[in-house]
Amino acid sequence: MERAVRRALESVIDPEIRKPVTDLDMVDRVVEVASGRVEVGIRLTIVGCPASDRIERDVRQAAESVVGPGNASVELSVMTPAQRAALTERLRGGRAARGNPFGPGTLTKVIAVTSGKGGVGKSTVTANLAVALAARGLSVGLVDADVHGFSIPGLLGLVDDEGLAARPTRVDEMILPPVAHGVKVISIGMFIEPSGPGGRASSTAVAWRGPMLHRTLSQFLTDVYFGDLDVLLVDLPPGTGDIAISLGQLLPNAEVVVVTTPQAAAADVAERSGVVARQTGQRIVGVIENMAGLVQPDGQVLDLFGSGGGELVAERLSTGQPEPVPLLASVPLSMALRQGGDDGVPVVVAAPDDPAARAIEQVAARLAGMPRDLSGRRLDVSVR
Incomplete structure (x- = not known):
């Protein structure tokens, strides 16, 4: 019975680390305390673990799938410092404690989303694109690098009624990012305290300059545990700063x-933002035109912001690259896209048949299908 319960516990996933509790050494014991009854001891990673209720419920349900309803009890405890240190070492896979897992040699596709100016819907597009990629079965992380104008937590519904963003969980020096719609998310908005009128987090301003900005982005990459990602999206601030x-x-x-x-x-x-990216050695893989023509009830298209801008940028940025820069999609003006951002439910989830959602899905399909450039990268395989 104890072996059968342990096998059942392999299906219980820690909601923050996204791995089975059996792989994380969270199962302290499984003991048959009476005929047909078991007691399961679970070690939480930290005191006050925000996922404790869910873990306890899932563990009990898994155990009861073996011994029957009402025949399993769960006792929670907390890992010792040594056990937490062993866990963080295992999660890092032997990498240095403050190493950047997404630097040269990574097998994760890193996509930076940039724009020359604010107000073009860059963050809205990025949030929806991340969710669309996750819905395709990919493991996706999202770094909100727009420190001064962070909006990703709100766009993905990771805020409370006062606008306070969800707090990451810390395991020693490791930060576990909140998850929304299958996307692991980190943002400076998750670390600041409300200071505006009425204590609203949305009223808080971040007034940092270059060195602090660099340090923040570096810490997001080194201290946050994203696990093995297929895609890491980075929402950049507007401009070339x-x-x-x-x-x-x-x-x-x-x-x-x-x-x-x-x-x-x-x-x-x-x-200009594309030119700066190329100057730093990055490859431009495409252009997205947002706020394109709005189709009217009579079928006519209202080009509220003009037309042709996306094609023009793609054409200009193709100069000097070995391959042309494609226009990945034109995302039309959409009430559903705007409403989804306000509600924290991306349009690709809330209204997948909306023209804007279909255009973003088109981008996700193209990006997911682009092969990774593995030249010069170390592959962890051996020949016997």
Whole structure:
């Protein structure tokens, strides 16, 4: 019976680390305390673990699937410092405690989403793109690098009624990112305290300059445990400032997607952000045109912000690259896209048949299908 219960516990996944509790050495004991009854001891990673109720419930259900309803009890305890240290070492896979797992040699596809100016919907597109990629079965992480204008937690529903973003869980020096719609998310908004009128987190401003910005992005990459990712998306701030330059230093292998609107003025500025990415050694893999024409009830298209900006940016950025830069999609103006951002439920989830959702799904399909450049990267395989 004890062996059968342990096998059943292999299906219980820690909701923060996203691995079975049996693989994390969280199962302290499984003991048959009476005929047909078992007691399961579970070690939580930290005191006050926010997922404790869910873990206890899932463990009890798994045990009862073997011994029957009402015949399993669960006792929770907390890992010792030595056990936590062993866990973090196992999760890092032998990598240095403060190493960057997404630097040169990584097998994770790193995609930086940039724009020349604010207000083009870059973060909205990034959030929906991350969710669309996760829905395709990929393991996806999202770094909100827009420190001054962070909005990703709100767009993905990781905020409470006061606008306070969900807090990551810490296991010693390791940070476990909150998960929304299958995407592991980290943002500076998850670390700041509310200071505005009425204590609203949304009123808090971050007034940092270059060195602090670089350090923050570096810590997001080194201290946050994302696990083995297929794709890491980085939502960059608009413009060509400190964060864009830091990204080139920390993630030189990143591939860049440029977001613009159809307006010619926006296209001119978006081109500059792509040029900076190329100067730091990154490859531009495509352009997304957001806020494209809105289809009217009579079938006519209202080009509220003009037309052709996306194609223009793609054409200009193709110069100097071995392959042309494609226009990945034109995302039309959409009430559902805006509403999804306000509600914290991305349009690709809330209204998958909306034209904007279909356009973003098109981008996800193209990015997921792009082969990874493995030249010069170490593959952890051996020949016997």
